[in-house]
Amino acid sequence: MRQQTIIAVDWGTTNRRAYRIENGAVIRTEQDALGVTAVSPGGFPAEIERLRARHGGAPMLLAGMVGSNRGWMDAGYVPTAATLEALAGAVVRPIDDVMIVPGVRHIEARRGDVMRGEEVQLLGAVAAGLAPDDALLCQPGTHCKWAQMRGGAIASFITAMTGEMFALLKGHALIGQEMTGPVTPGDAFVEGVRESTRGDLLASLFGVRPASLLGLRDREDAAAFISGLLIGADCAAHAGKGDVHLLADPALGALYACAIAELGGSSVLVDSHAAFVAGANRLWEYLS
Amino acid sequence: MRQQTIIAVDWGTTNRRAYRIENGAVIRTEQDALGVTAVSPGGFPAEIERLRARHGGAPMLLAGMVGSNRGWMDAGYVPTAATLEALAGAVVRPIDDVMIVPGVRHIEARRGDVMRGEEVQLLGAVAAGLAPDDALLCQPGTHCKWAQMRGGAIASFITAMTGEMFALLKGHALIGQEMTGPVTPGDAFVEGVRESTRGDLLASLFGVRPASLLGLRDREDAAAFISGLLIGADCAAHAGKGDVHLLADPALGALYACAIAELGGSSVLVDSHAAFVAGANRLWEYLS
Numbered sequence: 389m390r391q392q393t394i395i396a397v398d399w400g401t402t403n404r405r406a407y408r409i410e411n412g413a414v415i416r417t418e419q420d421a422l423g424v425t426a427v428s429p430g431g432f433p434a435e436i437e438r439l440r441a442r443h444g445g446a447p448m449l450l451a452g453m454v455g456s457n458r459g460w461m462d463a464g465y466v467p468t469a470a471t472l473e474a475l476a477g478a479v480v481r482p483i484d485d486v487m488i489v490p491g492v493r494h495i496e497a498r499r500g501d502v503m504r505g506e507e508v509q510l511l512g513a514v515a516a517g518l519a520p521d522d523a524l525l526c527q528p529g530t531h532c533k534w535a536q537m538r539g540g541a542i543a544s545f546i547t548a549m550t551g552e553m554f555a556l557l558k559g560h561a562l563i564g565q566e567m568t569g570p571v572t573p574g575d576a577f578v579e580g581v582r583e584s585t586r587g588d589l590l591a592s593l594f595g596v597r598p599a600s601l602l603g604l605r606d607r608e609d610a611a612a613f614i615s616g617l618l619i620g621a622d623c624a625a626h627a628g629k630g631d632v633h634l635l636a637d638p639a640l641g642a643l644y645a646c647a648i649a650e651l652g653g654s655s656v657l658v659d660s661h662a663a664f665v666a667g668a669n670r671l672w673e674y675l676s
Numbered sequence: 677m678r679q680q681t682i683i684a685v686d687w688g689t690t691n692r693r694a695y696r697i698e699n700g701a702v703i704r705t706e707q708d709a710l711g712v713t714a715v716s717p718g719g720f721p722a723e724i725e726r727l728r729a730r731h732g733g734a735p736m737l738l739a740g741m742v743g744s745n746r747g748w749m750d751a752g753y754v755p756t757a758a759t760l761e762a763l764a765g766a767v768v769r770p771i772d773d774v775m776i777v778p779g780v781r782h783i784e785a786r787r788g789d790v791m792r793g794e795e796v797q798l799l800g801a802v803a804a805g806l807a808p809d810d811a812l813l814c815q816p817g818t819h820c821k822w823a824q825m826r827g828g829a830i831a832s833f834i835t836a837m838t839g840e841m842f843a844l845l846k847g848h849a850l851i852g853q854e855m856t857g858p859v860t861p862g863d864a865f866v867e868g869v870r871e872s873t874r875g876d877l878l879a880s881l882f883g884v885r886p887a888s889l890l891g892l893r894d895r896e897d898a899a900a901f902i903s904g905l906l907i908g909a910d911c912a913a914h915a916g917k918g919d920v921h922l923l924a925d926p927a928l929g930a931l932y933a934c935a936i937a938e939l940g941g942s943s944v945l946v947d948s949h950a951a952f953v954a955g956a957n958r959l960w961e962y963l964s
Contacts, residue, residue: 625878626879
């Protein structure tokens with residue numbers, strides 16, 4: 389492999405993380421809140437120059453919402469089964485030495501789904517050997533993605549509004565006023581996971597309020613119970629019985645690992661930054 | 677049955693409906709937005725006098741949130757199995773000739789639920805022969821209640837946040853911006869009911885957005901589809917295969933009837949005002 393330096397950016401809606409990578413190794417990394425919604429339309433070329441200057445110059449590889457119609461430019465989607473080679477073949481070049489990675493779309497009967505940014509992590513995890521070629525990968529978060537890999541490609545995926553639902557309930561629902569306690573993978577969380585197996589989410593959620601009113605559960609436990617309900621419902625629908633490879637930060641990863649174990653499955657925590665960097669490196673090999 | 681006149685009030689959080697009943701027949705009825713949250717603490721005696729004067733005087737029977745700690749006075753709960761006789765035996769009399777009906781609580785293992793106001797409708801529906809003694813009754817709405825009657829008593833019940841969830845999603849979720857179309861029991865609603873049987877609500881809800889983005893479903897259909905998803909999930913969890921007796925207004929009743937039919941069940945629409953009046957009459961017989 390010849391000498392190469394790139395600046396890879398995982399540029400989401402509300403955050404971005406930039407990595408200067410020299411010969412495959414991360415030399416410098418930086419995270420900030422300059423997501424695409426914080427950049428004015430037309431402001432991307434100037435913002436890119438600032439970013440590039442700060443990281444010592446080099447070709448730039450951008451992934452995530454920066455490639456959407458809310459970002460710099462719509463980079464489109466490649467269809468499933470999606471590989472790094474297919475992504476490399478469809479990059480968009482808004483200016484010299486800057487490449488935007490397209491997203492991935494999956495259509496199955498009348499259901500469809502899209503991703504933008506996650507695909508570099510998913511394919512990078514497999515390319516780097518952090519997960520097997522046929523792994524079920526999970527990226528928890530506001531919109532939790534479950535991707536089934538086949539032969540190293542993204543064969544299919546589905547998104548659940550798990551994190552968004554928790555925030556919605558906490559911020560705006562009647563039961564939100566009960567959600568003041570901490571969320572940890574303890575007894576209340578596990579009770580929520582067990583309750584989720586009843587398959588009656590709308591009633592299980594409402595039940596938090598009378599349980600508190602009737603003294604059946606400490607109010608302090610409500611947030612953890614609800615997190616268990618939602619993550620339990622998400623995992624029950626998608627985790628299956630084999631290993632789930634979790635691309636998550638340690639706190640959220642611990643909640644998903646606990647729910648998956650409670651449901652009789654098993655999980656492996658994968659470093660999502662390492663996966664992104666591996667994906668960016670492999671993409672660059674196809675591009676250079 | 678001797679001559680009797682009462683003023684019965686179904687007094688909820690945001691609305692109330694008053695009925696002047698003479699010898700079992702409704703002579704006059706009135707609905708307004710003076711729910712309990714619109715009456716100041718301490719303002720109930722004066723408000724009651726205005727209401728009584730407007731309806732020509734008579735003993736008053738109050739049901740609903742007026743009997744909670746957010747209303748005039750906490751009237752407590754009677755346990756399941758709950759009968760009209762038990763409710764009559766536990767009424768609270770804040771002033772002469774005014775009686776507040778208690779609510780009902782149900783506890784089963786570590787799950788519990790409460791109702792306040794619905795119990796008069798439920799027991800009245802059965803007492804008036806509008807539903808059989810062992811009916812499964814459903815009261816759709818912001819918080820949808822499903823009550824299993826046994827021998828004419830409320831044996832058990834559970835509440836689902838079906839209507840509240842629809843409002844939450846429309847008002848605050850990312851998919852809310854898609855929810856601009858009408859909600860009718862048509863094709864998009866039925867498609868949502870079918871999708872709900874997958875038991876994957878958090879992903880089915882999120883899927884509305886990529887379906888619109890990828891041109892798989894008209895944006896105009898999204899609200900009806902989501903209503904079908906939520907009502908479908910509610911009915912799949914609670915309706916069973918026998919007749920469901922729906923205490924609902926015609927529009928919401930039609931949606932529930934459609935979902936129940938799509939899931940292979942059957943339903944009967946019951947007049948909820950007639951049920952309330954029947955319950956109030958029977959309660960008064962026990963009280964006078």
